[in-house]
Amino acid sequence: xxxxxxxxxxxxxVMLVVIMLVVFGIFFLIPQWTGVDPxxxxxxKQSDAAALEGIRQKLQLGDPIYxxxxxxxxxxxxxxxxxxxxxVTHCPAPCFGYSFRxxxxxxxxxxxxxxxxxxxxxxxAVLWLIGGVxxxxxxxxxxxxxxxxxxxxxxxxxxxxxIYFTGLLSLAVFSFGLGWLDGQFVPLEESFTGWLxxxxxxxxxxxxxxxxxxxxxxxxxxxxxxxxxxxxTARAKGLREPVVIGKHAMRSAMTPVLTLLGIDLGAxxxxxxxxxxxxxxxxxxxxxxxxxSERDLPVILGVTLITATAxxxxxxxxxxxxxxxxxxxxxx
Amino acid sequence: MHDTAPVETGDAGVAADLTKKAVEGRSLGRIAWxxxxxxxxxxxxxxxxxxxxxxxxxxxxxxKMFGHDPNEHFESLIDPLFSxxxxxxxxxxxxxxxxxxxxxxxxxxxxxxxxARISLLxxxxxxxxxxVLGTVLGVLAGYFRGWLDxxxxxxxxxxxxxPQLLFIIALVSVMPNRLLxxxxxxxxxxxxxxxxxxxxxxYVGRIVRGQxxxxxxxxxxEAARSLGAGGRYIxxxxxxxxxxxxxxxxxxxxxxxxxxxxxALSFLGVGVKPPTASWGQMLSTAVSxxxxxxxxxxxxxxxxxxxxxxxxxxxxxxxxxxxxxxSR
Numbered sequence: 001x002x003x004x005x006x007x008x009x010x011x012x013x014v015m016l017v018v019i020m021l022v023v024f025g026i027f028f029l030i031p032q033w034t035g036v037d038p039x040x041x042x043x044x045k046q047s048d049a050a051a052l053e054g055i056r057q058k059l060q061l062g063d064p065i066y067x068x069x070x071x072x073x074x075x076x077x078x079x080x081x082x083x084x085x086x087x088v089t090h091c092p093a094p095c096f097g098y099s100f101r102x103x104x105x106x107x108x109x110x111x112x113x114x115x116x117x118x119x120x121x122x123x124x125a126v127l128w129l130i131g132g133v134x135x136x137x138x139x140x141x142x143x144x145x146x147x148x149x150x151x152x153x154x155x156x157x158x159x160x161x162x163i164y165f166t167g168l169l170s171l172a173v174f175s176f177g178l179g180w181l182d183g184q185f186v187p188l189e190e191s192f193t194g195w196l197x198x199x200x201x202x203x204x205x206x207x208x209x210x211x212x213x214x215x216x217x218x219x220x221x222x223x224x225x226x227x228x229x230x231x232x233t234a235r236a237k238g239l240r241e242p243v244v245i246g247k248h249a250m251r252s253a254m255t256p257v258l259t260l261l262g263i264d265l266g267a268x269x270x271x272x273x274x275x276x277x278x279x280x281x282x283x284x285x286x287x288x289x290x291x292x293s294e295r296d297l298p299v300i301l302g303v304t305l306i307t308a309t310a311x312x313x314x315x316x317x318x319x320x321x322x323x324x325x326x327x328x329x330x331x332x
Numbered sequence: 333m334h335d336t337a338p339v340e341t342g343d344a345g346v347a348a349d350l351t352k353k354a355v356e357g358r359s360l361g362r363i364a365w366x367x368x369x370x371x372x373x374x375x376x377x378x379x380x381x382x383x384x385x386x387x388x389x390x391x392x393x394x395x396k397m398f399g400h401d402p403n404e405h406f407e408s409l410i411d412p413l414f415s416x417x418x419x420x421x422x423x424x425x426x427x428x429x430x431x432x433x434x435x436x437x438x439x440x441x442x443x444x445x446x447x448a449r450i451s452l453l454x455x456x457x458x459x460x461x462x463x464v465l466g467t468v469l470g471v472l473a474g475y476f477r478g479w480l481d482x483x484x485x486x487x488x489x490x491x492x493x494x495p496q497l498l499f500i501i502a503l504v505s506v507m508p509n510r511l512l513x514x515x516x517x518x519x520x521x522x523x524x525x526x527x528x529x530x531x532x533x534x535y536v537g538r539i540v541r542g543q544x545x546x547x548x549x550x551x552x553x554e555a556a557r558s559l560g561a562g563g564r565y566i567x568x569x570x571x572x573x574x575x576x577x578x579x580x581x582x583x584x585x586x587x588x589x590x591x592x593x594x595x596a597l598s599f600l601g602v603g604v605k606p607p608t609a610s611w612g613q614m615l616s617t618a619v620s621x622x623x624x625x626x627x628x629x630x631x632x633x634x635x636x637x638x639x640x641x642x643x644x645x646x647x648x649x650x651x652x653x654x655x656x657x658x659s660r
Contacts, residue, residue: 015490015493018490019490019494022494026499026502026503026506027502027506030506030507156641156644156645156648157637157641159644160588160637160640160641160644161633161636161637161640162592162595162596162599162612162615162633162636162637162640164596164599164615164616165615165629165633165636165637168615168618168619168622168629168633169629169630169633171622172622172623172626172629176622176623263492263493266493266495267495267496267497267498273497273498273501273600274596274599274600277599277600278619288498288501289501289600292501292502292505292600292601293601297506300498300502300505303498304495304498304499304502307495307498308493308494308495311493311494311495312493315493
């Protein structure tokens with residue numbers, strides 16, 4: 001187990017380094033190949049030659065690529081100091097660089113937004129896990145019934161609907177039409193009930209999409225498992241049906257669900273970009289989208305790294321959980 | 333799993349059958365088609381898909397028939413106070429079948445028809461990119477194994493755990509406005525096709541690799557090898573034909589996902605830019621009018637929904653039809 005953990009942690013580290021390299025490539029190499037000088041993005045359109053040169057020196061944009069890369073890595077792990085061209089600025093440990101737009105360090109801004117995104121992702125995950133898995137299991141057990149057919153048609157529709165469309169529809173119906181909910185985001189520090197009211201529609205919309213996916217997967221896996229020999233054995237030795245399903249079938253049915261959950265949750269931590277845009281939630285996804293429209297590359301880079309880390313770590317947690325949930329899996 | 337083939341009624345029945353007519357050989361394609369024909373929902377999906385393709389191909393003809401250019405403004409139909417279409421239901425009339433857009437009054441029907449081109453083209457071609465890359469790399473990994481397999485498998489694992497939408501957005505947004513002699517909408521579509529396809533290939537690659545690993549050990553491959561067949565012959569004549577079924581299934585189910593991604597990109601403003609009509613971009617304009625002009629949000633939303641649902645129904649049907657475990 002310990003050896004496995006060490007091996008996996010090493011793989012995680014390698015993975016993150018590769019992702020950082022790719023991100024660096026996307027944001028610093030592609031613009032250079034296509035002839036966009038990153039320095040012009042900092043000073044904007046009024047390209048005063050002196051200002052451009054100042055920025056280039058300060059951010060070391062004129063240095064060779066490998067020096068820039070080394071500084072970039074150094075910034076993330078130990079922080080870096082921008083000292084070229086006169087004034088000195090220190091950027092502490094997780095240094096993702098400076099925003100092209102307002103010359104603010106990026107990490108603090110993103111750290112403010114992270115809780116909103118986390119609340120959205122985790123709240124929705126609880127809903128879709130309960131709803132999706134329950135619907136899937138019921139459908140599998142009552143295969144071919146009216147319930148099964150209805151649930152599967154709803155699920156197929158669910159995966160075919162763009163989330164921003166369901167989001168807008170739910171806003172139009174529940175917020176504008178019926179007036180039940182405000183549909184406005186309220187920070188948690190201001191009012192708990194207000195926050196809950198603002199998060200309810202985003203949670204439900206996001207959960208509906210994923211519940212549909214999870215229901216389809218759960219049903220398919222359950223159908224396969226119910227035909228396995230060990231289920232017949234469990235029945236043959238006289239176990240009651242709820243025990244057969246709950247203890248024997250469900251445990252192995254959870255394996256693919258868990259795999260998906262790891263990937264999905266990790267990706268959502270980087271911002272449920274579409275959901276946050278539709279409901280104007282001030283999370284990471286909204287930040288990254290704004291950054292994209294302003295071509296504020298360091299912000300995009302920061303969010304991408306946070307997301308990649310979340311995905312990789314979530315996958316690791318899931319792999320460890322396999323051993324706990326599915327008795328057929330032995331880590332080693 | 334449980335729908336086993338209807339058991340033939342013993343030897344006597346088979347013998348009786350044989351005397352009646354010669355045994356008919358049925359190819360996989362034939363069997364699949366026979367099953368697909370019985371699947372009503374899949375057929376309905378298929379019909380809608382064909383219709384959509386016709387609409388996309390003949391978009392200029394169709395819009396001409398109904399008399400409106402997708403970029404023609406009809407400001408007279410707009411309420412100057414709220415800048416939304418005057419008249420009920422978003423300005424739907426016999427003249428404008430699906431109403432007009434807020435602000436400039438462009439004909440929604442024409443824009444939906446033209447939007448189908450973008451969605452289908454990007455959805456289909458990016459699936460082609462993913463399938464070609466995934467099949468080639470998957471077969472290479474599965475057939476040659478060793479270090480090549482190790483490298484390709486690690487790359488697939490990594491791509492699968494990338495935050496995809498974010499990377500797609502990032503890549504699309506740093507691409508230049510001019511590329512390979514294309515400009516504007518052309519570049520944006522090309523970039524979307526390549527990037528979406530690039531992030532899709534590991535899904536195909538994983539399946540193809542697994543299939544190849546098991547297929548290369550089969551007796552018929554061994555037989556070919558012992559008869560002196562070279563690597564190329566085995567790859568193209570023995571392995572690839574057996575990979576067509578799983579790859580087809582994956583490709584049909586990948587198109588709707590890619591259509592959703594394209595729409596999302598255009599919705600977020602990094603895909604196709606106005607004035608080119610695309611469904612995702614129409615929905616992003618509709619965000620500002622969801623309370624005052626709900627029809628303008630519902631129509632492009634339904635267009636995406638119907639298209640994606642049709643592809644999904646058809647893809648599910650193809651999957652069931654090609655499933656060797658299913659009943660024949």
